[in-house]
Amino acid sequence: MTVALMWEAKAVEGGGDELLAWARVQTLSAEPLRRETLRAPGDRVLVITWWDAEYEAELPELPEPGAELVARAVHRWRFEVVGE
Template sequence: MTVALMWEARAAEGRGAELLAWVRERPLDGVPLRREVLRAPGDRVLVITWWDAPYDAELPELAEPEGELLARPVHRWRFESVG
């Protein structure tokens, strides 16, 4: 089974580039099948990782940046492949 973990955050005003750099520098404890980093207006950053694992498996996830880098808490979702 393939499980996708999504991590989405919104940077504090004007700190989108810094959040994007923070995400790119963060290694995971493990190697996913795939990892993709995306950005959107409003200084938002999205990271999707794909894993060959059961839906409820313990999988490494990105932490939440410390300090005042974020405008709000990180949002996280987990999905399983159906196709």
């Protein structure tokens, strides 16, 4: 089974570039099958990682950024890939 973890954060006003840079250098304790980093209007940053694991498996996730970088707590979601 493939599990996708989504991590989304909203930067403080004008801090999107700094939050994006922070997210891009974060390492995980294991290597995912795939990792993508995206940005959106409103200084939002999204990181998606794909894992070969069961849905309930304990998987490494990005941490919470420092309060000086984010306007609110990070949102996290977990999905299982169901094919095309």
